[in-house]
Amino acid sequence: MRRARVIPVLLIQKGGLVKSVKFKDHKYVGDPINAVKIFNEKEVDEIVVVDISASAEKRPPNFKQAKEIASEAFMPLGYGGGISKLDEIKELIEGGVEKVILNTSAFTNPGLVHEGAKYIGSQSMVVSIDVKKDFWGKYKVFVQNGAKNTGIDPVTFARQMENAGAGEIFLNAIDKDGTFSGYDTALIKLISASVNIPVVAIGGAGSVNDFLQALESGASAVSAGSLFVFQRPHRAVLISYPSQAELKEKVYSQLND
């Protein structure tokens, strides 16, 4: 039986765990360390933590928090946000982070992807590509947490990142973020057919059934934020993750070996 990774993404803003819709309307939902502990108990395949305020505030990653999270993560941990130097990549890896995720700096400085991959290995060098349709309905790569349109076509950018040494692409459909309306399967097909490295789909997952669609479209793994983390009025953050039995029944058993 082939398994595919199902990866919760946690967004951090000003030290707190937040949720967003289409990269906007960020709402505080709780403490990130606590969320990682709960995901740990649920035996998630992998976890991704992105500090979305770091780049905007032009500050380096919060190493202390990253290390604290790493010491609670007994699964692979990807960390992104504010990373712009090789030394920062090294420090995160030495702190117990498994994969370092570049977004804005992969665009402004593709050489960092190359340097990073050389030092920590491609398998640990991830580039997150945020994609949105422009006014004319064309896919474009956005950076700075979706604030800036680079004008670049995602296929070109994904290939460039693969050539630079990225070992994996996190493909984020901005317009799908937080909408529970299903993945952008057209975008997933487009990118995964253009590169040989694994593509992880993010944005729009509304149920476990959506995972299968993304995987059948060529994604190697699937990711979601809102689906796994939600908040009830007057209650603490509520975290869910599908059971192994549910994943086997609805996803793995449907995949070709």
Add this chain to the structure above:
Amino acid sequence: MITIVDYGVGNLASIRNMLKKIGHDSLISSREADILEASKLILPGVGAFDTCSEKLRNSGLIQPVNKKVLDDKLPILGICVGCQLLLEGSEEGQLPGLGWIKGKTVKFKQADLPEGTKIPHMGWTDVSLARQSVLFEDMYPDPRFYFVHSYYPNPLAESDVLVYAQYGYRFVAGVERGNIAGVQFHPEKSHKFGMKLLSNFANHF
């Protein structure tokens, strides 16, 4: 004390974190004395085979590690490229491994994999035991582990195989010979399954 051999590669903090979680102190060290005094050794490794082989050689630790493992029969667990180093060499490079287990590390054969299968193999995969081992004593049902690799150990003797896994075809995911064991996957990133394996290594191996 378990010594995690630090020869300049890999994510060593994760191994120490998990050992700590299951109640075992460990030392990340590149000092010869810490290897000679260790109760057990863990040999990590990530990245290219030749880089690991060269760094291990340059660390000057091969001699003390050889002495402890071969003469004193100290238990050792290799992880990922650390497991590949237990064999004689690798298709990936020219440099030798430690040669404690006969055979070579080989690459996934793209031609034998279903079309569209990506290399590296990255993700969780179920493993099946090739034989009894204390490392898998009281293991949880349906053990699965986190893998990230393009190469796997291919020992000459089937009796040296510990576990198999499936990725397109069956491959060797772990080796064991006497006091020497190695796993291609990452127990330190594999939840309760990895905790059980590391705890069996620390307590019983």
